Amino acid sequence: xxxxxxxxxxxxxxxxxxxxxxxxxxxxxxxxxxxxxxxxxxxxxxxxxxxxxxxxxxxxxxxxxxxxxxxxxxxxxxxxxxxxxxxxxxxxxxxxxxxxxxxxxxxxxxxxxxxxxxxxxxxxxxxxxxxxxxxxxxxxxxxxxxxxxxxxxxxxxxxxxxxxxxxxxxxxxxxxxxxxx
Amino acid sequence: xxxxxxxxxxxxxxxxxxxxxxxxxxxxxxxxxxxxxxxxxxxxxxxxxxxxxxxxxxxxxxxxxxxxxxxxxxxxxxxxxxxxxxxxxxxxxxxxxxxxxxxxxxxxxxxxxxxxxxxxxxxxxxxxxxxxxxxxxxxxxxxxxxxxxxxxxxxxxxxxxxxxxxxxxxxxxxxxxxxxxxxxxxxxxxxxxxxxxxxxxxxxxxxxxxxxxxxxxxxxxxxxxxxxxxxxxxxxxxxxxxxxxxxxxxxxxxxxxxxxxxxxxxxxxxxxxxxxxxxxxxxxxxxxxxxxxxxxxxxxxxxxxxxxxxxxxxxxxxxxxxxxxxxxxxxxxxxxxxxxxxxxxxxxxxxxxxxxxxxxxxxxxxxxxxxxxxxxxxxxxxxxxxxxxxxxxxxxxxxxxxxxxxxxxxxxxxxxxxxxxxxxxxxxxxxxxxxxxxxxxxxxxxxxxxxxxxxxxxxxxxxxxxxxxxxxxxxxxxxxxxxxxxxxxxxxxxxxxxxxxxxxxxxxxxxxxxxxxxxxxxxxxxxxxxxxxxxxxxxxxxxxxxxxxxxxxxxxxxxxxxxxxxxxxxxxxxxxxxxxxxxxxxxxxxxxxxxxxxxxxxxxxxxxxxxxxxxxxxxxxxxxxxxxxxxxxxxxxxxxxxxxxxxxxxxxxxxxxxxxxxxxx
Numbered sequence: 001x002x003x004x005x006x007x008x009x010x011x012x013x014x015x016x017x018x019x020x021x022x023x024x025x026x027x028x029x030x031x032x033x034x035x036x037x038x039x040x041x042x043x044x045x046x047x048x049x050x051x052x053x054x055x056x057x058x059x060x061x062x063x064x065x066x067x068x069x070x071x072x073x074x075x076x077x078x079x080x081x082x083x084x085x086x087x088x089x090x091x092x093x094x095x096x097x098x099x100x101x102x103x104x105x106x107x108x109x110x111x112x113x114x115x116x117x118x119x120x121x122x123x124x125x126x127x128x129x130x131x132x133x134x135x136x137x138x139x140x141x142x143x144x145x146x147x148x149x150x151x152x153x154x155x156x157x158x159x160x161x162x163x164x165x166x167x168x169x170x171x172x173x174x175x176x177x178x179x180x181x
Numbered sequence: 182x183x184x185x186x187x188x189x190x191x192x193x194x195x196x197x198x199x200x201x202x203x204x205x206x207x208x209x210x211x212x213x214x215x216x217x218x219x220x221x222x223x224x225x226x227x228x229x230x231x232x233x234x235x236x237x238x239x240x241x242x243x244x245x246x247x248x249x250x251x252x253x254x255x256x257x258x259x260x261x262x263x264x265x266x267x268x269x270x271x272x273x274x275x276x277x278x279x280x281x282x283x284x285x286x287x288x289x290x291x292x293x294x295x296x297x298x299x300x301x302x303x304x305x306x307x308x309x310x311x312x313x314x315x316x317x318x319x320x321x322x323x324x325x326x327x328x329x330x331x332x333x334x335x336x337x338x339x340x341x342x343x344x345x346x347x348x349x350x351x352x353x354x355x356x357x358x359x360x361x362x363x364x365x366x367x368x369x370x371x372x373x374x375x376x377x378x379x380x381x382x383x384x385x386x387x388x389x390x391x392x393x394x395x396x397x398x399x400x401x402x403x404x405x406x407x408x409x410x411x412x413x414x415x416x417x418x419x420x421x422x423x424x425x426x427x428x429x430x431x432x433x434x435x436x437x438x439x440x441x442x443x444x445x446x447x448x449x450x451x452x453x454x455x456x457x458x459x460x461x462x463x464x465x466x467x468x469x470x471x472x473x474x475x476x477x478x479x480x481x482x483x484x485x486x487x488x489x490x491x492x493x494x495x496x497x498x499x500x501x502x503x504x505x506x507x508x509x510x511x512x513x514x515x516x517x518x519x520x521x522x523x524x525x526x527x528x529x530x531x532x533x534x535x536x537x538x539x540x541x542x543x544x545x546x547x548x549x550x551x552x553x554x555x556x557x558x559x560x561x562x563x564x565x566x567x568x569x570x571x572x573x574x575x576x577x578x579x580x581x582x583x584x585x586x587x588x589x590x591x592x593x594x595x596x597x598x599x600x601x602x603x604x605x606x607x608x609x610x611x612x613x614x615x616x617x618x619x620x621x622x623x624x625x626x627x628x629x630x631x632x633x634x635x636x637x638x639x640x641x642x643x644x645x646x647x648x649x650x651x652x653x654x655x656x657x658x659x660x661x662x663x664x665x666x667x668x669x670x671x672x673x674x675x676x677x678x679x680x681x682x683x684x685x686x687x688x689x690x691x692x693x694x695x696x697x698x699x700x701x702x703x704x705x706x707x708x709x710x711x712x713x714x715x716x717x718x719x720x721x722x723x724x725x726x727x728x729x730x731x732x733x734x735x736x737x738x739x740x741x742x743x744x745x746x747x748x749x750x751x752x753x754x755x756x757x758x759x760x761x762x763x764x765x766x767x768x769x770x771x772x773x774x775x776x777x778x779x780x781x782x783x784x785x786x787x788x789x790x791x792x793x794x795x796x797x798x799x800x801x802x803x804x805x806x807x808x809x810x811x812x813x814x815x816x817x818x819x820x821x822x823x824x825x826x827x828x829x830x831x832x833x834x835x836x837x838x839x840x841x842x843x844x845x846x
Contacts, residue, residue: 030470032218039215062380065422065470104380104419129354129382141352142321143245146219170215 032147033101033140034069037125040138040149041099042079043167046121047160056082059089059097061113062104070101091116099123107134119158133177137161150174234653237565237585237597239265239327239665239711245348248317250763250773252796252810252839254366254390256323256345257310261777262761264711264727265327265665266341267753269779269787269822272832273365273395273405274311274436277822280327280341281667282707282731282751286824290605290643292330292338295345296428297503298464298482303525304495305610306337312432312460312486314409316371316388318357318843321348327711328649328667331603332567332583333517333550339603339645347428350375350382350417356846363839365812367391367406381418381425387411395832396818403832404453409434422470429463439830440492454491461485475508492828494530499523505550513556517567520549527609534617535828538636542609547572563587576606579642598650607640611675611699616828620692628684633696634677641701644672659717666710673701676743702741706734707751726760745784752822754780754789769800785823791815792834808841 041058056079060067067088074084087097091113094100100122102113110128114135117124124136131139132152137159139150151171156163220232233240241263243251253259257276261268267284269277279288289306292299295315301308323345330342353375361369368391375384388411397403413430438456464482484499505519526543529536552567568582583601590596614636620629651665677697684691709731716724733751762774775794781787796810813819818833 035213035218036215039218043215063419063421068422068471106377106379109379127351129351129377148219167215170219 030063030065030069031073033127034066034073036140036147036149037066037070037099037101038073038077038084040123040125040167041084043164044099044123045162045164046098054082055085056080056098057085057087057096058099058101059087059094061089061091061094061100061102063101064088066101066103094122095120097122099125101125103127110134110136117159119160121159121161123159123161124155130177132174135176135178138171139174148172152176234595234655235563235587235589237563237587237599238330239649239651239663239667241265241325241327241663241713243323243325245321248320248323250771250796250798251761251775252773252794252808252812254317254369254839255310256313256315259317259323260325260343262759262775263325264713264729264757264759265709265731266325267757267779269782270395270832270834271822271824272403272439272830273392274407274438275829276310277752278308278310279753280325280343281669281709282733282753283340284752284822286829287610289608290337290339290645291341291343292334293343293345294334296347296426296464297466297480298462298484299499299501301337302486303497303499303608304527304529306605306608309488311407311409311434311436312458314388314390314411314432314434315345315347316373316386316411316413318359318371319347319353319373319384319386319415321346321352327665328599329581329583329601329603329645329647331581332569332601333552334569337605339605339643347415349426350384350415351377353384354382356844358844359841361839361841363393363837365393365395365835365837366839367393369841379418380420381416383414383416385412385414396835397830397832398820400818403439403830405437405439405830405832407434407436407438409458424468424470426466426468427464429461431461432459434458438490439832440490441828441830456488456490458489459487475506477504477506479504491532492535493532495527496529497525497527499525510553515554515556517552518550520547522547529609531615536615537609538613538615540613542613545574561589563589571606573606576642579604579606593655595653596651599648601647601649603645603647605643605645607637607642610636611640612636612638623690628691628693630682630693630695633694635696635698637699640675640699641673643674643701646670646672661715663713664710667708669707671703671705671707674703674705676700676702676741676746678702678742679744697743700741702738702743703746703749704736704738705749705751706736708732708734721765723763724761725763726758728756728758730756748784750782750784752782752785754782756780771798772796779821782822787820787823790819790821792819804844804846806843808843809838810841811836811838813837 037058041056058070060070067086070086074086077084094117102110103126111134114124125138126136127140132150135155137152137155141148149171151163151168152174154176233242243259243262247262248259251259251262257268257278260266260278265281267279269284271277271286275286277284277286277288280291283290287305287307293301293308300313326342330338334342353373355375357373359371369389371388373384373386375382391408392406394402394404394406409432411430411432415428417426436456440454462482462484466480468476468478470476481502486497488495501523503519503521505517507517510516523546528541531537548569548571550569552565554563554565556563565585568580570578570580572578581603583599585599587595587597616634618632620631623629647667647669649665649667653663655661678700679695679697682693682695684693711727711729713727714725718724731751731753732755735746735749737746757779759777764772766772773796777792779790781789793814794812795814796808798806798808800806813834813836818835820833822831824831
């Protein structure tokens with residue numbers, strides 16, 4: 001009798017141990033931002049005429065910690081059959097990027113960088129204040145201790161990027177603060 | 182072996198084998214879904230980022246939204262939202278705040294930090310809240326840890342840690358102007374401007390708050406109005422893997438603090454004197470992060486303050502330097518190590534009837550802590566072992582250890598338990614205060630009685646052993662329930678031991694003199710718990726509520742003659758509950774209703790009360806919003822605390838209404 005009871009208890013414990021795996025429990029801010037950047041790339045489709053073959057390039061401008069975190073995140077991964085590479089770039093060589101993560105620029109300078117892309121199909125991402133409202137595509141921000149993101153759908157359309165509805169359903173949808181060409 | 186034994190063995194092997202396999206695949210953020218990433222939350226329970234659900238401690242977070250929607254305008258009032266925290270109005274500019282009991286004007290078992298800067302007053306090891314008039318629009322969140330946090334934060338984090346975290350400057354860009362007026366919270370004006378320069382962001386702000394009179398015991402105005410001016414800045418910037426933060430503020434205030442005048446020559450209960458306070462601080466922080474998440478942080482602050490009160494004058498300077506390093510070690514260990522140095526200099530000038538010996542002290546405090554979180558059973562179980570070591574020239578070296586275990590049953594259910602030892606080291610008040618209370622008037626049967634309270638130069642540490650456990654469940658992402666329970670044992674709590682009365686003759690008339698000396702002759706056991714529930718009823722309507730229970734049993738020491746020890750109840754109610762309904766009435770209007778019930782404080786003779794607050798905020802245009810609120814709506818006024826033999830008059834909280842306009846550009 002008592003063995004049967006223990007058996008049931010242990011079976012229950014084993015079943016509990018088999019239940020769904022856990023989330024990542026702790027994350028540094030850079031690791032979390034890098035994971036978001038990688039995730040954005042998985043939810044985007046680039047126009048067919050943009051860099052048809054070769055790897056998918058995630059460029060990082062202005063933040064070595066994120067670049068290092070992305071190195072670890074993308075290692076050995078592929079998006080839509082394309083290998084993913086992380087590239088540290090300068091502000092004057094951005095057109096080879098599929099995704100551009102930039103940070104640490106004031107509003108005026110980041111505006112110049114966005115304008116410099118001339119609506120090229122680059123998924124721009126930043127954690128700068130009101131980045132998406134300033135014409136960027138995805139802006140990350142912290143709210144209530146959790147990471148959130150805003151998407152500027154018009155900016156994505158200008159860059160001829162298609163973003164999945166799953167991504168948009170999780171985003172705060174924003175509009176341009178100012179008119180863009 | 183029998184079939185049952187085989188099954189048993191099989192089940193055992195299964196329960197061991199499954200987690201072991203999971204262990205070979207360490208957690209990887211890139212395989213987490215984006216929905217999961219959005220659930221990762223950040224707390225400071227162990228000086229590192231962690232999801233609230235997975236902290237092996239009783240944690241409650243007041244979010245930026247909670248702050249705005251509560252309508253509360255001061256940090257102590259905001260803490261009314263937290264279960265297990267006792268908040269009581271003493272008068273218009275003084276509060277009693279404690280966690281899990283031991284409440285009073287001089288609560289001394291609680292650590293309060295603003296962006297890592299300790300704001301407690303080393304004179305009595307507590308917080309005088311009137312100088313912490315923060316601009317609440319800039320507060321990102323307030324994390325409250327109930328139970329000892331001493332293993333990381335050190336002495337005085339005995340019953341709890343309150344961590345106020347302001348927003349990074351990058352989150353407060355633009356211009357904000359707030360103007361308000363009310364019947365109790367009087368006129369207030371705040372201006373903040375934030376912007377970016379290169380790779381950094383900054384903000385600067387100034388705030389003026391004026392507060393009206395509370396209601397005296399007789400029902401008349403208590404004449405305890407006050408005002409404060411605070412101005413400050415914060416700047417954050419990054420360069421490569423380095424993040425920097427510098428902030429500072431200056432504050433000045435003037436209060437009718439209602440101190441009893443101790444001078445026998447002055448009129449009886451003359452409480453009309455004006456107190457003035459000045460304070461300033463600067464804090465700098467450098468964080469260097471590696472891609473692995475390992476981070477080194479150096480932080481330093483300088484904090485100076487002055488209080489001029491009718492009963493005395495107090496000055497302090499604090500210089501603090503801290504370093505900590507957080508890194509994973511192998512696949513199982515997550516290590517935080519740190520150390521620090523703090524220099525405190527204090528000077529007190531007594532007034533009539535009130536003095537300190539010594540009146541001027543300085544102390545150097547060294548500390549080191551280590552904390553290791555060990556992942557077991559496929560990261561389902563995490564064991565945290567930690568200890569804080571402190572060395573102070575007078576009090577020697579102390580060790581404050583903790584052991585915590587967190588069992589993540591699955592994504593939605595978490596169970597934790599903890600055992601900790603924490604200490605409160607004696608403050609200057611405990612060691613060197615001398616108060617001559619006003620003599621009782623002579624009567625037909627008794628000559629006048631003089632009472633003197635004296636500190637004890639040999640004051641001991643108060644010792645606390647805490648055992649806690651908790652359970653959290655998330656039901657369909659709609660309802661979150663958090664339950665925590667505790668049993669604690671205190672040893673060497675402070676008592677005031679009376680000496681035998683002596684009779685002296687002054688001008689030929691007899692007077693009786695009784696002195697009391699602080700000693701550490703009370704032990705006590707506390708038991709209790711808190712239940713919190715948050716429910717998202719619809720997208721536009723959220724409710725949350727909590728219930729907390731507290732009971733203290735004093736264990737008298739035969740050597741003690743403290744007359745209050747036998748009836749000591751921790752100055753906390755046995756039961757408290759609170760509820761908050763947050764509703765959106767369309768995209769522009771938010772309506773909030775808050776209810777608080779606090780049971781009676783038996784020892785202090787304060788009856789139970791229920792408080793109701795209501796608030797409506799209407800977004801008139803994109804930059805302009807208007808909020809109308811009423812507080813303490815259920816009655817004209819009620820008392821929340823009695824300060825007993827301390828030297829301050831306690832009053833009643835009035836019913837009030839206020840209006841606030843906020844522009845954001």
